[in-house]
Each structure stands twice: as C-alpha cells, then as structure tokens.
Amino acid sequence: MDRKVDRRVAIPLPYVLSKDWQIPADKFHHSAAASVMDVPLACGLLSETEARITSDYDATALLGxxxxxxxxxxxVAVAFCKRAAIAQQLTNCLTEIFFDEAIARARKLDQEYGAKSSPSRGGRPLPALFGLPISLKDCFQVRGHDTSTGVCCFVGEPAAEHSALAALLVDLGAVLYCKTNVPQSMMTGDSDNVFGRTLNPRNRLLTAGGSTGGEGALLALRGSILGVGTDIAGSIRIPALCNxxxxFRPSVGLVPYSGLRGLGPSGTGGVHSSAGPMATxxxxxxLFLKAVMRADAxxxxxxAVAVPWVDDVQQQPGGRKLRIGVALTDGVFTPSPPVRRGLKQAVDLLRGDSSVEVVPIDLPxxxxxxxxxxxxxxxxxSDHNYEQFARTGEPPILSLQVGGLLSVPGxxxxxxxxxxxRRAAAAKKYLALFRDKGLDAILMPPAAHxxxxxxxxxxxxxxxxWNYLDYPAVVMPVD
Known part of the structure; x- marks a missing residue:
C-alpha cells in the first residue's frame, strides 16, 4: 500500500497547489525554494475569509x-483543512487526512448548537473547545484511521477506537482533522519514514525536528494553530525550536496518555513520555491545559493525575521577587552564537523587570x-525495532542509524x-538546587544550536x- 498516494488522493482537488508550487515526490530532499512560509497566502487557494481565519488569530482568539x-x-474547519492541505504539499507534514469527516463534524456542531447568526446558540452552553480544529501527532489513535507511527508493518490497521486524549478532545467540542508525521521509531530528530520526510518550511534544507516534526511544520505554516505532541527526550520541544x-512538555500524567501507540515493548517503565500542546x-x-485539566481526565x-487548574497566579508572598535561574550551558555542549544571542535577549528582558531577579546557575x-x-x-x-522492520523488510532510516540507538544493548x-x-539521587540534587537558591523557574537554551x-x-x-527529572518544560521562540 502506497501511503503517499493515499494522502494525495485524500486532498480534494480544489485544495491542490498549482504545478508551480507542487514539490515532485522525488525532490523532497533538494527543493530549490528554501523557504515556503509565504506560499499559503500567495498560492491563491485560500479565499480572503479563509486567509483571515487561518492567519489572524491564535487558538484562544479564534475560539472566542x-x-x-x-x-x-x-x-473554520474548511479553512484549516485547506491550509493543512497546502502545508502537506509543501512540507510532507501529514500522515492521516480526514478532512471530510472534520467538516461534517463541524457542520453537525453548528446544527446542534445553533447557526453562527444566533449568538444565543439556542441557550445551550457551548463545550470548552467548541469547533476548534486540533491536529494530533500520528501516535494518537483516531477511530477508523491508521496509527502507523512511521513503521510499515502498522500500515492498513485502522484504530478501533480513539485514544483517551482524542476522545476527551472530541467531547470538549474540538474538531480533529489530521494526524502528523513522525520519525520511524519516534526516537530521532528527523521526521522521516514510510510517508517520506517532513521538511522545515522556513528552510527546507533543514530538519523540522522530531519526533513531532509534522506538527512543527504544520503549525509554522498555520495549517494548524493548536496541535498535540508527545515528548520523552524533547519530541515536542525540538520541533518547536526548529519551526x-x-x-510545552507537561509532567507525566497531567494529560491523558493511554491508547497511544508506542514503539517500545510495553511495561518497560523507566522514563515515560508525556503528551502536551504545540501552538502559535x-x-x-x-488554553489546552486548562480545558484538559478541567475535564475530569x-x-x-x-x-491521569487530577490536578486543579488555577486561573490566577498569586503574587509572590511578601513582595518577593520572582527568581529565575539562568543556565548559559548544560555543561556538555556549548551553545552556538545564535543561541547565545537569543538567550541574552531573554535575560536582558528579565533584568529589565523590577519584579524579577536573575540568578546565574550551573546544571549538575x-x-x-x-x-x-x-x-x-x-x-x-533494539531487537524490538528490528523485529518490526523485518515484518515488511523495511530498512532503518538514516537518522536512526546515525543516532546510534539501534546499536545500544539491552x-x-x-x-x-x-x-x-542514580535517577533518585539526581532528583534530590535538583530539588536542592531549586530550594537552596530559591528558584521559581530555570531559563536555558533548548539546544546548543x-x-x-x-x-x-x-x-x-x-x-x-527535564524528561529524566519529569519537570515541565516549555520552548518559546525569540524574535
């Protein structure tokens, strides 16, 4: 089964780019145009209304x-399906495309809660995420669609039911419309697999990151404005950096995780992956965390861990300043000049705030x-990975070989x-770092480059x- 052909067929003809903007299937690695960020608005596929819906809002504003x-x-569903189709043709960011289902669901929501011209919505309270399009990383199960996670042997096995988070989001009124690309094994920084490689829309000669690289590229092109990824070593944050x-990587259990397809043997324990939002x-x-945490996950x-959402962050007691520890390096790899400049810009902003105290720290x-x-x-x-590859004779991708994970013994x-x-000892050491220096948060680069x-x-x-310690962590772009 050719999944690339399946996805091309799934994109309605009116959403297909002209030949000038299409990328030949055999040219994904070496397209002449380095950046395609301007294509969604320049290609002529979006109406003025669709361009406005997909360009002028973040998810919070659009939900309002x-x-x-x-x-x-x-x-809204039609607009984002069209823009996602454009993003797919430019970066190969999607795995499963179910635009027709999404539009039908959105239409049903309108009918159920009243037409847009009726502000009262029939007097019924609207669900928390009413009509909001949300994209999902491929590993989330969506009923009726494959969860191949980039491995050939799982192609053609549609899910019988939603994963826990997908079911919760649907109950909250969200509109699911596509799933996004990942690396083979979901354990490398390049999203490349049976579907082909996802490219970085800002520079298609660079990686879009992994393992949630498809989400990163889709969000950068605003084919989505709110998506969900997973993260066990940086799989949300690395694509956020690249795109x-x-x-945001929450601590394990804050966001429902059951029903996802992982590629490691079940029951191995240790450091766990967590699910979290990726956004513009x-x-x-x-917005995402508030909706999930208030939904009896x-x-x-x-x-799932039942932690109440707190709307208003209280001021520091006694007028104490917010103390931000700043780590210039992880002590292993020295950041490159662009990363150092970005960090300095953020630190300078903090130092200009009289309510914040910046504290230099080292990470042990x-x-x-x-x-x-x-x-x-x-x-x-790596036997488990090789067994999956052997079912169809699938070769391991280059980034998986270069990273060395396939050669690590059990x-x-x-x-x-x-x-x-050692993990328990490290947890004590980092607790002492926060406690002894009175830190509220740590600011540091997300990578050396x-x-x-x-x-x-x-x-x-x-x-x-931060996965090892199970601390929440967020990547924010610096202009």
Missing part, C-alpha cells in the same frame, strides 16, 4: 470568535543524566536498579534533562 458566532465551525513555535502562542498552551485515563551532572536517559529508553535494546535488571538509584541540516540531530542533552 467561534463561541461568539463570528465564524461557524464549518467555516519557531511554542511547545503561549496562552494557547494554557481521570474518566478517560486511569493514570547533565552528561551522566543524558547517558542514563538513553539507557532508559533502550531498556530492551539492560540487565541489576543495571536497571542502578539507573533508578538552531535547526540543523537533515539527519544531523543526534543529541538531546538540553531537553532530555
């Missing part, structure tokens, strides 16, 4: 317009933590005990630290 009846759910968007604004990450996932033990994180995510070695039970002991050429992203020391 939907609830006020300024736009119908169907109008100039926001990506920071407040949209809050435990009803969808027994492992990151090198060992990074090595132990790799041991955790390869507890069973771990003995005794070594696993030692890993757990910006987006890299294809198949070159092999290290995740900056991002993986």
């Amino acid at each position: 317009e939907l609830k006020a009846g300024v736009w119908s759910a169907e109008q 100039g968007i926001y990506g 604004s920071l407040r949209d990450c809050g 435990w009803r969808y996932d027994s492992a 033990g990151v090198g060992l933590i990074s090595r132990d994180l790799i041991s955790y995510v390869t507890l069973s070695g 771990t003995t039970l005794q070594v696993c005990f030692e890993l757990n002991a 910006t987006a890299l050429p294809l198949d070159r992203w092999t290290k995740a020391t900056y991002t993986g630290l």
Whole structure:
C-alpha cells in the first residue's frame, strides 16, 4: 500500500497547489525554494475569509470568535483543512487526512448548537473547545484511521477506537482533522519514514525536528494553530525550536496518555513520555491545559493525575521577587552564537523587570543524566525495532542509524536498579538546587544550536534533562 498516494488522493482537488508550487515526490530532499512560509497566502487557494481565519488569530482568539458566532465551525474547519492541505504539499507534514469527516463534524456542531447568526446558540452552553480544529501527532489513535507511527508493518490497521486524549478532545467540542508525521521509531530528530520526510518550511534544507516534526511544520505554516505532541527526550520541544513555535512538555500524567501507540515493548517503565500542546502562542498552551485539566481526565485515563487548574497566579508572598535561574550551558555542549544571542535577549528582558531577579546557575551532572536517559529508553535494546522492520523488510532510516540507538544493548535488571538509584539521587540534587537558591523557574537554551541540516540531530542533552527529572518544560521562540 502506497501511503503517499493515499494522502494525495485524500486532498480534494480544489485544495491542490498549482504545478508551480507542487514539490515532485522525488525532490523532497533538494527543493530549490528554501523557504515556503509565504506560499499559503500567495498560492491563491485560500479565499480572503479563509486567509483571515487561518492567519489572524491564535487558538484562544479564534475560539472566542467561534463561541461568539463570528465564524461557524464549518467555516473554520474548511479553512484549516485547506491550509493543512497546502502545508502537506509543501512540507510532507501529514500522515492521516480526514478532512471530510472534520467538516461534517463541524457542520453537525453548528446544527446542534445553533447557526453562527444566533449568538444565543439556542441557550445551550457551548463545550470548552467548541469547533476548534486540533491536529494530533500520528501516535494518537483516531477511530477508523491508521496509527502507523512511521513503521510499515502498522500500515492498513485502522484504530478501533480513539485514544483517551482524542476522545476527551472530541467531547470538549474540538474538531480533529489530521494526524502528523513522525520519525520511524519516534526516537530521532528527523521526521522521516514510510510517508517520506517532513521538511522545515522556513528552510527546507533543514530538519523540522522530531519526533513531532509534522506538527512543527504544520503549525509554522498555520495549517494548524493548536496541535498535540508527545515528548520523552524533547519530541515536542525540538520541533518547536526548529519551526519557531511554542511547545510545552507537561509532567507525566497531567494529560491523558493511554491508547497511544508506542514503539517500545510495553511495561518497560523507566522514563515515560508525556503528551502536551504545540501552538502559535503561549496562552494557547494554557488554553489546552486548562480545558484538559478541567475535564475530569481521570474518566478517560486511569493514570491521569487530577490536578486543579488555577486561573490566577498569586503574587509572590511578601513582595518577593520572582527568581529565575539562568543556565548559559548544560555543561556538555556549548551553545552556538545564535543561541547565545537569543538567550541574552531573554535575560536582558528579565533584568529589565523590577519584579524579577536573575540568578546565574550551573546544571549538575547533565552528561551522566543524558547517558542514563538513553539507557532508559533502550531498556530492551533494539531487537524490538528490528523485529518490526523485518515484518515488511523495511530498512532503518538514516537518522536512526546515525543516532546510534539501534546499536545500544539491552539492560540487565541489576543495571536497571542502578539507573533508578542514580535517577533518585539526581532528583534530590535538583530539588536542592531549586530550594537552596530559591528558584521559581530555570531559563536555558533548548539546544546548543538552531535547526540543523537533515539527519544531523543526534543529541538531546538540553531537553532530555527535564524528561529524566519529569519537570515541565516549555520552548518559546525569540524574535
């Protein structure tokens, strides 16, 4: 089954770019046009209304317009389906396309809650995410669609039911319309697999990141303004960095995770992945988390943590300043000049705020933590991956080979005990860092570099630290 052909067929003819803008299938790696950021508005496929809907709002503002009846759910769904189709043709960012289902659902929402010209919406309270289009990383199950996670052997196996988060989002009124590309194995910084490679829309000679690279590219082109990824070593934050968007990795359990397809053996434990939002604004990450945390997520996932959402952040007691620790480096890899400039810009802004105190810090033990994180995510070695590849004779992608994960041996039970002991010791050390210096947060680069050429992203020391400790972490772009 040719999944590339399937996706081309799934894009309605009116949404197809002219030949001038289409990328030949055999030219994904070497397209002449480095940036395609201007194409969605320049290609002529979007009407003036559709361009406005997809360009002028973040998710929070658009949701307000939907609830006020300024736009119908169907109008918004059509606009984002068209823009996602454009993004797909430019960057190969989508895996599963179900635009027709999304538009039909949006139309049903309009009918159920009243037409857009009726502000009262029939007197019925609107669901929290009424009519808001949300894209999902491929590993989330959506009923009736494949969850191949970039591996050939899972193609042609449509999901029987939604994963927990997909079901919750539907119940909250969201409109699911596509799933996005990932690397083979979901464990590298380049989203390349049976569907082909996702390219960075800002420079198609660079990686879009991984493992949630399809979301990153789609959001950068505003084919989505709110998507959901997963992160076990930086898989939300690395694509956010590469594509100039926001990506938030919550602590494990805050967002329902059950029903996702992971590519490692079940039950291995250790460091767990978490699901979180990717967006075009920071407040949209809050919008997503607020909706999920107020939705009794435990009803969808027994492992979900019931933490109440707090709307108003209280001022520091006694007028105490907010203390931000600044780490210029992770102590392993020195940041490149562009990264240092961006960090300095952020630090200068903080120092200009009289309510903030900047505290220089060093991050202890990151090198060992990074090595132990790799041991955790390869507890069973690579046999499981090779077994999946062997089912169809699929070769491993280049970035997976370059990263070395396929050559890491499995771990003995005794070594696993030692890993757990070192992780507990590191947790105490970082708790002491926060406590002894009175820190409220840490500001640091998300990587030592910006987006890299294809198949070159092999290290995740900056991002993986916070997965190892299970701390929340967010990437924010710096202009």
